[in-house]
Amino acid sequence: xxxxxxxxxxxxxxxxxxxxxxxxxxxxxxxxxxxxxxxxxxxxxxxxxxxxxxxxxxxxxxxxxxxxxxxxxxxxxxxxxxxxxxxxxxxxxxxxxxxxxxxxxxxxxxxxxxxxxxxxxxxxxxxxxxxx
Amino acid sequence: xxxxxxxxxxxxxxxxxxxxxxxxxxxxxxxxxxxxxxxxxxxxxxxxxxxxxxxxxxxxxxxxxxxxxxxxxxxxxxxxxxxxxxxxxxxxxxxxxxxxxxxxxxxxxxxxxxxxxxxxxxxxxxxxxxxxxxxxxxxxxxxxxxxxxxxxxxxxxxxxxxxxxxxxxxxxxxxxxxxxxxxxxxxxxxxxxxxxxxxxxxxxxxxxxxxxxxxxxxxxxxxxxxxxxxxxxxxxxxxxxxxxxxxxxxxxxxxxxxxxxxxxxxxxxxxxxxxxxxxxxxxxxxxxxxxxxxxxxxxxx
Numbered sequence: 001x002x003x004x005x006x007x008x009x010x011x012x013x014x015x016x017x018x019x020x021x022x023x024x025x026x027x028x029x030x031x032x033x034x035x036x037x038x039x040x041x042x043x044x045x046x047x048x049x050x051x052x053x054x055x056x057x058x059x060x061x062x063x064x065x066x067x068x069x070x071x072x073x074x075x076x077x078x079x080x081x082x083x084x085x086x087x088x089x090x091x092x093x094x095x096x097x098x099x100x101x102x103x104x105x106x107x108x109x110x111x112x113x114x115x116x117x118x119x120x121x122x123x124x125x126x127x128x129x130x131x132x
Numbered sequence: 133x134x135x136x137x138x139x140x141x142x143x144x145x146x147x148x149x150x151x152x153x154x155x156x157x158x159x160x161x162x163x164x165x166x167x168x169x170x171x172x173x174x175x176x177x178x179x180x181x182x183x184x185x186x187x188x189x190x191x192x193x194x195x196x197x198x199x200x201x202x203x204x205x206x207x208x209x210x211x212x213x214x215x216x217x218x219x220x221x222x223x224x225x226x227x228x229x230x231x232x233x234x235x236x237x238x239x240x241x242x243x244x245x246x247x248x249x250x251x252x253x254x255x256x257x258x259x260x261x262x263x264x265x266x267x268x269x270x271x272x273x274x275x276x277x278x279x280x281x282x283x284x285x286x287x288x289x290x291x292x293x294x295x296x297x298x299x300x301x302x303x304x305x306x307x308x309x310x311x312x313x314x315x316x317x318x319x320x321x322x323x324x325x326x327x328x329x330x331x332x333x334x335x336x337x338x339x340x341x342x343x344x345x346x347x348x349x350x351x352x353x354x355x356x357x358x359x360x361x362x363x364x365x366x367x368x369x370x371x372x373x374x375x376x377x378x379x380x381x382x383x384x385x386x387x388x389x390x391x392x393x394x395x396x397x398x399x400x401x402x403x404x405x406x407x408x409x410x411x412x413x414x415x416x417x418x419x420x421x422x423x424x425x426x427x428x429x430x431x432x433x
Contacts, residue, residue, distance in 0.1 A: 084378070088338030091373040100372065107378035108345055 008033045010040055016048040016117055017041060017079070018110070022055045030066045037070060041077045048117035049074050052110055054085030064099045071104040080121055082106065084113035158271045163211040165257060166250060174203045177242075177249045184245065186238045189229070198225065199242075206246060210275050215282045222286035230287075230294055239287045240280070247276045307333045309340035315347045316417050317379075318410070322355035330366040337370060341379045348417040349374055352410045354385030364399040371404055380420065381405065384413035 007029050010019045019037055041049065051067060053059065071081035082105045086094075094100070107113040166173065178199050181187060187195060202225075205218050226239070254272060258265035307329065310318050317340055321333070337349065351367070353359070359367075371381040383406045386394075394401060407413045418425060 086376045088335070088342060088373075088377065091338060091376040092334055092369070094376060095369040095372040101376065106376045108342070108347075109378075112345075112347075112378055 006032070006036055008036070010037055012040075012044050012046070013114075015044075015046055015121070016050060016114065017044065017046045018050045018052065020052040020055070024056060024058060025063070027062050030063055034066055034070050034073070038073050038077065041074055041079045046079045047121045049079050049081045050110060050113040050117065051081065051083050052085050052113075053083060053090075054087070054109065056090065057087060059086070059090050059094060059099075061097065061099050064094060064101060068100075068102045068104060071101075080105075080117060082113040082116050084109050158268055159210060159275075162254065162268060162272060163207055165254070166207050166210070169253060170203065170207075173249055173253055174199055177203065177246050180245045180249060181242050184241060186241050186245075187234065189232045189234055202242075202246065206250075206279055209279050209282075210272070213275065215278060218279065218282055219286055222283045223290055226287045226290035230291055236284070236287060236291070240284050243280045243283045247280060250276070303329060303332055307336055309336050309344075311340075311344045311346070312414070313418070313421070313423060315345060315421055316350070316414075317341070317344055317346045317348075318350045318352060318414070320352045320355060320410075324358065325356055325363045327362055327366065330363050330370075334366070334370045334373065338373060338377060341374060341377050346379045348382065348420050349379050350382045350384055350410065350413040350417050352385045352413065353383065353390070354387070354410065356390070359390045359393060361397045361399060364394055364397070364401075368399065368401065368404065382407055382413045382416055384408065384410045 007023060007025060008019055008021050010017055012018075017037065017040060019033070021033070025033060037049065037051075040046070049070075051070070053067075056063075067083060071083075074081045083101055084107045086106060105116060107116050178195060181195070181199070190198070201221070205221050209215055209218050229239075251269070251272065254268055255265065258268050307319070307321070310320075312318050317337075319333070319337055319340075325333070337351075340346065341349065351370075367383070371383075374381050381404070383404055385408075386406055405416075407416055
């Protein structure tokens, strides 16, 4: 596992984490990002994660699978994930190559992603309270 | 005459035994003859055009002007052996006459008529000396063929350019992406969807989603007469790509025929949100976006 400086900034914003991928990542960097993010969800007790890929003009199959995995892992750790900022070209290329983000929600940009989390995470909290 | 080099070379390649010096003298002679009888030959040509019922989209005055300049260009090419000026002129002429409905066969026809008129006149002049006539025609024919070829190609090129331009503008017009409410786009599809148009449609839609920050898109295919498997799959891909950009897509106006086709060919539409007509689609989209449209009581409709 690579031990160099982290290439993806992961910022805490209230109960959410915001991860912006600013440059194309190779496979080991992608895994490093996955590890960092999943551990930070636990540290900050985050309820939601926004992964911003607006700066990427290419997303390969490994990348999209890792994003899907991250979302699934985050769900297991109690956080809802939304991927934002997929470029039009990237979106169409992904679909043509049969790559999907699976059940992960996608939104236009950071603002939309946060709005989605606000709507859906609040529900989660309330339902827990109602249940008890 | 250095300028005649090309024509002369062509001829001497066909008849290597001919004397080069003699050949070099022939074309200038020809050209001088054609210049001398310019008016007579041009008038004969014009009357042949009229007899053949060509170019009736043009008035007699225009025809006179055009035939004069075509004639001069023709002779000039014979003289210099360079078709560049003619090419330019032919393209310019095509640009002017194509919008008036002049057909390819008319343009080729008039050039071949001119070629014929000039050949006949040469025939008449040199008929006493058969060997000389033969060599004159050897010099004249390849050049004349090249001219006919150049004019026809320029005309067809220009025509194709016009067609391409029109196709482009039809495509531009035919896939409008229209914002109807904040964050709601509609995309009416009118006419046959081929794969090129489907590709362009996707491109425009995805760009539109980004510029208008759309959350819901209604694609209305009432105006599409037919959908085949490739286009249906492309639509599915477009829907998926839009979802990746955070917009959900509603498809409306599937005709009974298209619905049956899609189910029969087995396109997987389970992920597609479809609603009967555009009105229903817009209402559903408004519901998704949280709009409530109310009608004031007492307003006449």
